[in-house]
Amino acid sequence: MITILKADHKKYRVDELEKLRVDEEEFYKNFDNSILLQTCNRVEMIFFNHDLEEIKRKVKNFDKFDILIDDEAIIHLFRLASGLESMIVGEFQILGQLKNSYLKAKNLGKIKSKEFEKIILKAIHVGQRVRLETDIGKGSVSIASAAVELVEKLTGLEGKNLLLIGAGEMGTLVAKALKEKKIKAIIVANRTYEKAESLAKELGGIAIKFDKLKEALKYADIVISATSAPHPILTKERVRDIGETIIIDIANPRDTTDDIRELSYIKLFTIDDLRIVAEENLKKREKEIPKVEEIIKEEFKVLKEKLEDLKVEEEIKEFCKVLEEIREREVKKAIDIFKNKNISFEEVLENFSKALCKRVICEVKRFYKN
Known part of the structure; x- marks a missing residue:
C-alpha cells in the first residue's frame, strides 16, 4: 500500500x-x-x-x-x-x-x-x-530558535547590533526567530547579495556584500553564522580585532574554527552548545510525548476505519459497475430473442430474470472470494 x-x-x-x-x-x-x-x-x-x-x-x-x-x-x-x-x-x-x-x-x-x-x-x-x-511545541523548537534563546539568556537582544551571516534555509529560520525582537540593528551578509537583501528587508535590517564582512564583524555585538560553506569562514585571525562579541555558529559543517576560543573577549557557541539548550527544553517536553503518542494512536485507529470504509466503497462501486454491464448484456439478449423468435413475452422475461440472477450470484461469489 x-x-x-x-x-x-x-x-x-x-x-x-x-x-x-x-x-x-x-x-x-x-x-x-x-x-x-x-x-x-x-x-x-x-x-x-x-x-x-x-x-x-x-x-x-x-x-x-x-x-x-x-x-x-x-x-x-x-x-x-x-x-x-x-x-x-x-x-x-x-x-x-x-x-x-x-x-x-x-x-x-x-x-x-x-x-x-x-x-x-x-x-x-x-x-x-x-x-x-x-x-x-512550546519554547525553542529548532537550532535557530535555540540560538536566539541562548543570546537572550546571555546578554539580551534589546539595543544590540546583530550580524546574521547566511541567508539560506537556516539563516531564514534565524530570521523568523528574530522577528518582533527589540534589536537595535540587524545586518545580513550572504555570498549572493540578492538573498541577503531580501532577508534584510523582511527583518527591517540592511544587507551587505560578503567582502564587507570584516567591517560588519567589528560593528556587531552578536554574530549568528549559518552558511552552507564547505570550509570555515570565521577564523581566529579574521575575528582577532573585532572586540567583545558573542558568536553563535549553527552551520553544519561549522563556519568557525576552535582557536577562536583562545580570544577571551569572544564567546563562541556551536551546535554542540545549542544541544544543551535543546536538552533542557526537551526535559520540559518529555511529559508531553505520551499525550502526542495517544493522539497518534487515536487518529491511526480513525484512519484505518476510514480506509476500510473507502476500500468497501470502491469495491461496491466496482461491483455495481459489473452488475450494470451484466444487466445491459442480458437485456440486449432478451430483446434479440423477443424480436427473432416466436416466443411469448412472459417466457422471455422468465428466461431473462433467471439468467440475470445466475450471473449476479456468480459475481457475488467472486466478490466475496476476493
Whole structure:
C-alpha cells in the first residue's frame, strides 16, 4: 500500500544527506502517486501502491535508505508531522514542509489515489491537532530558535547590533526567530547579495556584500553564522580585532574554527552548545510525548476505519459497475430473442430474470472470494 524510503539526521550528517538528495523533476517523472519530502535534515520518498523492485530500479542510492511499509509508514508520517522525528522534538517546521510537498505533488497531478490523499491529509491533521492540544511545541523548537534563546539568556537582544551571516534555509529560520525582537540593528551578509537583501528587508535590517564582512564583524555585538560553506569562514585571525562579541555558529559543517576560543573577549557557541539548550527544553517536553503518542494512536485507529470504509466503497462501486454491464448484456439478449423468435413475452422475461440472477450470484461469489 504505502512505502517510505527514509534518510534523516538520526543516521546521517547534513553533508551526507546532501549527497542523497533527489532531483525533484526526475522523481516526479518516474513516479505517480508519490511525494518527495526534502529538508536539510531529511530526504524522504513516499510511494503509494508501488512495487518495491520498481522503486529499487529507479531510485539512486536505494540501499542508503531505510524502508517503512504500510502501518509502520503511516505511524512514521504521524510522528513526523507531530514533531517527534525532528532534530529537536516538537519542532513544527516539518509540518509546513510536509504540507508544501503534498501540495507540490498534487499540483503536478501525482496524487491520484483517494486513499493516498486521505493518509497524507490525516498526517497533516494529526500535526495540527498535536500543536493545538499539547505543549510539545512550546519554547525553542529548532537550532535557530535555540540560538536566539541562548543570546537572550546571555546578554539580551534589546539595543544590540546583530550580524546574521547566511541567508539560506537556516539563516531564514534565524530570521523568523528574530522577528518582533527589540534589536537595535540587524545586518545580513550572504555570498549572493540578492538573498541577503531580501532577508534584510523582511527583518527591517540592511544587507551587505560578503567582502564587507570584516567591517560588519567589528560593528556587531552578536554574530549568528549559518552558511552552507564547505570550509570555515570565521577564523581566529579574521575575528582577532573585532572586540567583545558573542558568536553563535549553527552551520553544519561549522563556519568557525576552535582557536577562536583562545580570544577571551569572544564567546563562541556551536551546535554542540545549542544541544544543551535543546536538552533542557526537551526535559520540559518529555511529559508531553505520551499525550502526542495517544493522539497518534487515536487518529491511526480513525484512519484505518476510514480506509476500510473507502476500500468497501470502491469495491461496491466496482461491483455495481459489473452488475450494470451484466444487466445491459442480458437485456440486449432478451430483446434479440423477443424480436427473432416466436416466443411469448412472459417466457422471455422468465428466461431473462433467471439468467440475470445466475450471473449476479456468480459475481457475488467472486466478490466475496476476493
